Amino acid sequence: MTNERIFIANLKCSGCATTIKKEVEKIEGVQNVLVDKDNDALDVSYENVEREVIIKKLHSLGYPEATEENGLLLQLKSYASCMIGRINNLK
Numbered sequence: 444m445t446n447e448r449i450f451i452a453n454l455k456c457s458g459c460a461t462t463i464k465k466e467v468e469k470i471e472g473v474q475n476v477l478v479d480k481d482n483d484a485l486d487v488s489y490e491n492v493e494r495e496v497i498i499k500k501l502h503s504l505g506y507p508e509a510t511e512e513n514g515l516l517l518q519l520k521s522y523a524s525c526m527i528g529r530i531n532n533l534k
Contacts, residue, residue, distance in 0.1 A: 444474065447494070449485045450509040451501055453521035456480070458529030459506070465531065466504055470496060483509065 454460070460478035463485060467476045472492030478485055487497060498508055505520025 444488055444490045445494075446486070446488045448479075449487065449497070449501070450483055451485055451506045452483070452509050453506050453518055454478070454480060454483045455521070455525060456529070457532060458525040458527070459521065460528065461531050462504060462524040462528035463501065463506060465528075467497060467500055470500060473497070 451463075454463070457480065460480055463478050464476045467473055467485070467487060470489075470492060473487060473489045475488040476485065477487075485501070489497065501507065502517070503520075504524045505517050505522070506524070507517055
């Protein structure tokens with residue numbers, strides 16, 4: 444089992460955190476996901492899955508790893524993911 448902290452960009456609120464947690468948990472092999480909004484980080488435990496799969500999922504949601512280039516398109520994706528997360532928090 445690998446336990447890792449991944450620092451990400453564009454993490455703004457609990458809506459973002461909800462979307463990230465929900466989507467990363469869908470990845471087969473991911474055991475535990477905790478989003479740390481205060482430190483712009485994701486704590487994740489996984490096995491039998493490549494780290495790159497998790498990074499690609501985050502990128503597709505608009506939350507690239509903090510070391511990646513963070514252009515306008517990724518920022519816009521993160522706002523859409525944030526809105527979805529906020530709606531899910533209302534349920």
